[in-house]
Amino acid sequence: MITINPIRAFADNYIWAIGSQxxxxxxxxxxxxxxxxxxxxxxxxxxxxxxxITHHHYDHVxxxxxxxxxxxxxxxxxxxxxxxTGITQFVSDQKKIQLNELIPQEDKFCSSKQTTQLNFNCxxxxxxxxxxxxxxxxxxxxxxxxxxxxxxxxAGGCGRVFDGTIExxxxxxxxxxxxxxxxxxxxxxxxxxxxxxxxxxxxPENTDLLKRDDEAMTLAEKxxxxxPSTLEMECKTNPFLRTHITExxxxxxxxxxxxxxxxxxxFSAIREWKDSQYD
Ligand SMILES: [Zn+2]
Numbered sequence: 001m002i003t004i005n006p007i008r009a010f011a012d013n014y015i016w017a018i019g020s021q022x023x024x025x026x027x028x029x030x031x032x033x034x035x036x037x038x039x040x041x042x043x044x045x046x047x048x049x050x051x052x053i054t055h056h057h058y059d060h061v062x063x064x065x066x067x068x069x070x071x072x073x074x075x076x077x078x079x080x081x082x083x084x085t086g087i088t089q090f091v092s093d094q095k096k097i098q099l100n101e102l103i104p105q106e107d108k109f110c111s112s113k114q115t116t117q118l119n120f121n122c123x124x125x126x127x128x129x130x131x132x133x134x135x136x137x138x139x140x141x142x143x144x145x146x147x148x149x150x151x152x153x154x155a156g157g158c159g160r161v162f163d164g165t166i167e168x169x170x171x172x173x174x175x176x177x178x179x180x181x182x183x184x185x186x187x188x189x190x191x192x193x194x195x196x197x198x199x200x201x202x203x204p205e206n207t208d209l210l211k212r213d214d215e216a217m218t219l220a221e222k223x224x225x226x227x228p229s230t231l232e233m234e235c236k237t238n239p240f241l242r243t244h245i246t247e248x249x250x251x252x253x254x255x256x257x258x259x260x261x262x263x264x265x266x267f268s269a270i271r272e273w274k275d276s277q278y279d
Pocket of ligand 1 (some may be wrong): 055057125132
């Protein structure tokens, strides 16, 4: 059974550490900064055995160089459709990564190749989720129903469109909505309270949302992470996953000033509304 713990970085990033109770080995997702990862590793006498990258933004990739200097030869998985320095294994949709596979590792003392057996068994599937960026990918650990979705879905919100398109982002989120409802959403930022504030603009009378907002504020005040959330909770409270709900459609139409005919149009209007008037 794998364990998943947050390592905080920058003002509001989460670098997720995937480990095992029976092992001192961990894999990290989106290490934008090496310093907090190395601190976490040193404090707990751990060893880094792989890095998973979701997309090219600096706050997700900035730690690759220093971490691979400390742990030479470890595989660095990342999206096939983005240009990221330091990626050793380019992956795309449906690729399965077996984290217990034998991974070649340079022996720094005698410069020969050796192999390292990871002591935990975890199969991770890659899902293409372009939109925030053009090549963004997510990692799904089915055994734990854990989705590492980078900046695609956030608790109560979703990523902005940078070098992808709004159509891609809508379709990626729609695709992730088909996963089991108990799927845990390990997003890369602590934006929950802020996102739920906007969600209340869209659905001021959604009781699930109001309850979640109260709970998130209590956690945030205590400095406790509000993530992971679950897909079920996002479907109940996140406006970007609720573009089929009458209240959301009506609110989006009111903002747009005209009738919106498709869920994509509703999604686009909500994203534009948040970008232009809330953030
Ligand atoms: Zn990003």
